[in-house]
Amino acid sequence: MGKSLYDEFSVARNVFDEVDDILGRKLSHLIFNGPIEKLTITENAQPAIMAVSIATLRVMKHVFGESLYSVQYVCGHSVGEYTALCAAGALTLESAVKLLKVRSEAMHEASLKCKGGMFALLGAEISEVEGILKSAQIDCEIANDNGGGQVVVSGTAEALEVLPDLFKNSSVKKMIKLQVSGPFHSSFMKPADEKLLEFLKSINITRPSIPFVSNVTAKEESDPEIIRALLAKQVVSRVRWREMVLYMTSHGTNKFVEVGPNKVLSNLVKRIDQSINTKSIGSISDADNFFNESLMLTAKNLKIKSL
Structure with missing residues (x-):
């Protein structure tokens, strides 16, 4: 992923080269060539996703400029928060990479202390999952409230083994074991929380130039x-x-643009509210299509106003 951006645009090459320099290794080679099994290891996946997303965003700014759109909010899902904060100028690329290096290593270490994982539960709403887990009193917690009948849970290996029986009479239609190395976004990550907080003391964070919506508080x-x-x-x-x-739709946002590899977040947004307009931009052709559509819409609006 990201190879065409690297080959065609110097602004993208600068991002990948800077990430490689900061990490002291050729992460870009792994991003472009794999193998996927190594790329999806958390120490590689976290900075890789951020690097491709920022490279894509900088290519968009380079080609199309920054004046066409006024962005109401930036946000991300889990590791995507670092991309969002970098895009809004609250973190430099260097700071974001260094933070993700510490974050991923700390999460990996915490995972080794707790043999566990994550499951996506499809079909149930958050309140039902909360109630069942509370009644069962097992070492399992809600990790992601993704909406649209998708809830992700984290837990110990023993707790995850009993989930099928636990939810057999619930609204859950399907359970998917996620290909992750630990029970992320749960209390089992407490050692990582402490290590990251200590490192964050050395990182300069400035006020975001675009309003930022947090994973933890679900508000600006x-x-x-x-x-x-x-x-x-x-x-x-x-x-x-x-x-x-x-929160964002209640404050007037009706169009969401996902920048980076895959279309996971766009699909999640649509599951929450079908009326929301979503666009995914993971390549320069995606960006071309997005801006061409936008220019046509702008021209149409100008014509209507002139009548």
Whole structure:
């Protein structure tokens, strides 16, 4: 992923080269060539997703400029928060990469202390899952409230083994084991939370130039010290994606643009509210299509106004 951006645009090459320099290794080679099994290891996946997303965003700015759109909010899902904060100028690319290096390593270490994982439960709403887990009193917690009948849970290996029986009479239609190395976004990540918070003390965070919506609070946060604390707290807290989307729509947002590889977040947004207009931009052709459509719409609106 990201290879065409690297080959065609110097602004993208600069991003991948800087990430490689900061990490002291050729992550870009792994991003472009795989193997996928190595790329999806959390220490590689976290900075890789952020690098491709920022490279895509910088190519968009380089080609199309920054004046066509006024962005109401930036946000991300889990590791995507670092991309969002970098895009809004609250974190430099260097700071984001260094933070993700510490974050991923700390999460990996915490995972080794707790043999566990994550399951996506499809078909049930958050309140039902909360009630069942509370009644069962097992070592399992809600990690992501993704909305649209999708809830992700984290737990120990023993707890996850009993989930099929636990939810057999519930609204859950399907259970999918996620290909992750640990029970992320849960209290099992407490050692990572502490390590990340300590490292965050050395990182400069400025006020975002675009309003930032947090995974932890599901609302706008602008105070750099609050953001600092929330970035650490995020690794032990559920991602409140459904609430985040509803917060933004309640404040007038009706179009969401996902920048980076895949279309996961666009699909999640659509599951929450079909009326929301979503676009995914993972390549320069996606960006071309997006801006061509936007220019046509702008021209149409100008014509209507002139009548």
